[in-house]
Amino acid sequence: AQSVTQLDSHVSVSEGTPVLLRCNYSSSYSPSLFWYVQHPNKGLQLLLKYTSAATLVKGINGFEAEFKKSETSFHLTKPSAHMSDAAEYFCVVSSSEGGFQKLVFGTGTRLLVSP
Amino acid sequence: EAQVTQNPRYLITVTGKKLTVTCSQNMNHEYMSWYRQDPGLGLRQIYYSMNVEVTDKGDVPEGYKVSRKEKRNFPLILESPSPNQTSLYFCASSLRDGRGRETQYFGPGTRLLVL
Numbered sequence: 001a002q003s004v005t006q007l008d009s010h011v012s013v014s015e016g017t018p019v020l021l022r023c024n025y026s027s028s029y030s031p032s033l034f035w036y037v038q039h040p041n042k043g044l045q046l047l048l049k050y051t052s053a054a055t056l057v058k059g060i061n062g063f064e065a066e067f068k069k070s071e072t073s074f075h076l077t078k079p080s081a082h083m084s085d086a087a088e089y090f091c092v093v094s095s096s097e098g099g100f101q102k103l104v105f106g107t108g109t110r111l112l113v114s115p
Numbered sequence: 116e117a118q119v120t121q122n123p124r125y126l127i128t129v130t131g132k133k134l135t136v137t138c139s140q141n142m143n144h145e146y147m148s149w150y151r152q153d154p155g156l157g158l159r160q161i162y163y164s165m166n167v168e169v170t171d172k173g174d175v176p177e178g179y180k181v182s183r184k185e186k187r188n189f190p191l192i193l194e195s196p197s198p199n200q201t202s203l204y205f206c207a208s209s210l211r212d213g214r215g216r217e218t219q220y221f222g223p224g225t226r227l228l229v230l
Binding site: 009034036042044046051090102106107108 | 157
């Protein structure tokens with residue numbers, strides 16, 4: 001069975017400093033991994049995805065994530081936080097079960113960015 | 116514009132009064148899903164559909180029904196809503212790439228309050 005653990009429920013950074021949102025996964029299969037962002041009162045937007053190509057994945061808005069199989073991790077990073085990055089971030093693992101993709105969401109990490 | 120739409124976006128109802136939340140996608144995706152989002156729990160899958168007339172239960176299907184009579188539409192039906200179904204609901208549709216990997220695209224969400 002697949003599972004995802006987001007290690008921090010809240011992360012606070014100052015504008016201009018690096019962002020690190022941690023995610024560990026468990027999967028019996030070769031997983032696909034995603035990061036989604038949800039701004040207040042908005043839907044979910046895909047930030048980036050890993051699908052067994054390059055282990056360092058670049059996404060939108062300057063975010064990137066590195067797939068580390070040995071550590072079963074897929075941490076999300078950004079070199080310099082912007083106020084507009086304040087949102088909730090979800091790490092997601094997927095697998096194909098019965099021919100259909102099943103997504104398992106982490107519980108989310110709320111990123112707070114202070115001036 | 117490629118998108119997933121949901122209606123209504125906000126709904127307040129009373130216990131036992133049947134309701135339907137519609138979901139429509141214009142991307143000709145075969146796969147569609149419904150999720151609910153609750154604080155501290157992330158997103159949990161309610162039902163999914165692999166294609167027209169093919170649906171199956173997700174992780175939390177109790178109290179919900181779905182139908183898939185057309186490829187573009189995947190309505191969520193609450194026959195007799197209860198207060199524990201107060202939640203934020205997301206519809207998603209999936210595109211499978213040449214390697215069988217999928218990326219899910221989410222609707223804007225429907226916030227439901229059951230009194």
